[in-house]
Amino acid sequence: MSIQFQPGETSRSRRLIRDLPLQEQPLYRLNQQGSTHLSDSELLALIFGHNHLNIAQELIDQFGDLHQLARAGTHFLLRIKGLGPAQAARWQATVELSRRLRLPPADSRPQISCPADAAKILMPLMQDLLQEEMR
Numbered sequence: 001m002s003i004q005f006q007p008g009e010t011s012r013s014r015r016l017i018r019d020l021p022l023q024e025q026p027l028y029r030l031n032q033q034g035s036t037h038l039s040d041s042e043l044l045a046l047i048f049g050h051n052h053l054n055i056a057q058e059l060i061d062q063f064g065d066l067h068q069l070a071r072a073g074t075h076f077l078l079r080i081k082g083l084g085p086a087q088a089a090r091w092q093a094t095v096e097l098s099r100r101l102r103l104p105p106a107d108s109r110p111q112i113s114c115p116a117d118a119a120k121i122l123m124p125l126m127q128d129l130l131q132e133e134m135r
Helices: 026-033 040-048 052-065 066-071 085-101 115-126
Strands: none
Touching: 026 040, 040 052, 040 085, 052 066, 066 085, 085 115
16 A cells, blocks of 8 residues: 545645554555555655655656656756755665666676677666767
């Protein structure tokens, strides 16, 4: 069960996590059910460390999806009321860790024998670029 906004309630309404029943709070649900059971906005609320679900939902509303949010620069994130430099940096670090997890371990030397091998290595590094770069 993920957090849903009630009829007439918008993402701008002040929804405090601490006001939710314990069983509906994202941290409790993460610990009890695992991360796959949380909505994008609940995961964002945990990453940003905010007690307000509306800030996390506004990020989803503003950027459309997590892929667009991952491409957003810090200056775009700081336009969201209630989101400061520390939270923007936390998001950028989260995105970078996610990219690094998709790469082969640094101590391994992957063998490239076809274009698909090269793509497997380079796609995590380049998939969020807005403009092609030579690497």
